[in-house]
Amino acid sequence: MQLHHQKHHQTYITNYNKALEQLDQALAKADSSSIVQLQSAIKFNGGGHINHSIFWKNLAPIREGGGEPSKASLGWAIDTQFGSLKALIQRVNAEGAALQGSGWVWLALDKELKKLSVQTTANQDPLVTKGSALVPLFGIDVWEHAYYLQYKNVKADYLKNIWKVINWKYASEVYEKENL
């Protein structure tokens, strides 16, 4: 956790700020070439910041309710759309396991279609890159840095255990707010 938050996330923020500064300068000079060239650094590092900011809210210690499934409307929506919470977990874990390279797996709410879905994004692409109406209810970081020290190559064990600390309360709040 320490490494993930204080080194990785911090590095994304540092590099994001740097890229934004450079973007400001390029915009002031109307330097189109630089403006375009900076886009990938902004996407990588800005995306990294966005995703990790969400991630920390998606987790909670067990003593603070982490892992306790939602009994509110989100729970009902999951049962309706996936059959059961177990089925959702299986689906998320399968997508996370199958993801090649680095990325994230998300439980998403499509605000327009009013539907839940499981999505994956590559590298630090934020969820909106998969659809502008998609809101992340929670994301699971499946970059190797997220689990390697503890689980080494056994990504499946990481995915099995992370459900013990998923912050369903937060996910429910987001769901209720956005599913109007």
Added chain:
Amino acid sequence: MVVAVAAAAASSTWLTCALLPRQGWLHGIQEPTPGLQWTNKKRCCTRKAGLTITAKLELKPPPYPLNALEPHMSQETLEYHWGKHHRGYVDNLNKQIIGTELDEMPLEDIIITTYNKGDILPPFNNAAQIWNHDFFWESMKPGGGGKPFGELLQLIERDFGSFEKFVEEFRSAASTQFGSGWAWLAYKANRLDVGNAENPRPSDEDKKLVVVKSPNAVNPLVWDYSPLLTIDVWEHAYYLDFQIRRPDYISIFMEKLVSWEAVSSRLEIAKAQATEREEEEKRKQGEKEVGNSDNEAVKMYVDSKSDDSEAE
């Protein structure tokens, strides 16, 4: 004409067999060849450079014991990286290809075929990662590092300006490959006409050394380059020893691990292959010209025939 294989045949010296069965991975990608049915799985492919056909891919060990790269790359890293990750790719690919036409194909052919010009098929990731890791272990040696020598050094100085400039470019590629992937020194020898989705260096310059980076499992074979050196920048390659400090890992790799002997011998092979292909191209060009003059003769015959009919 089998489309997928035609592409592979044009871009590789390994696949000389033009026949592939209809079903399985290539279904829908290739035109079925009428009347051509596979009754058994034995392949008729011939191959150069003494590669052997194996029914089941095996995990090759690194050319040194797992603790031999200490303290620069720990035994623990090798145990996981080779023993779990690399082994996993082998096991998973075998499961994916058993009973299909990819089974018993040489690994490099599986890679090119399943890369599928950028529209990647599922076995690609495992196949390419097997190859990449074999290549990676062989790119290092105990007591490695230092400087290259001989012709390799000459070419590096010619194409990068200096060895130091090459190192800078290689380090930059390795550090800026975002997410998972690899950085490479490669020998680029052919005008690129492989119709791939992405070609990183489509310049007209030929027969030169280039530094390229690739995401996830992609490697320079799919761009028809000859890889000479690689560094794995997936996090699993350095996380146990360096955690987030990828730049430190890259430095140690360059200073203490690179096997310049391996790179040199790969360069020799790459140049020989390039020359061979050049000569093959010239020969084909010569044949085409002879063919054209034959066509001319036929045309004349037809024309004189129509003259006759007019006369009547």
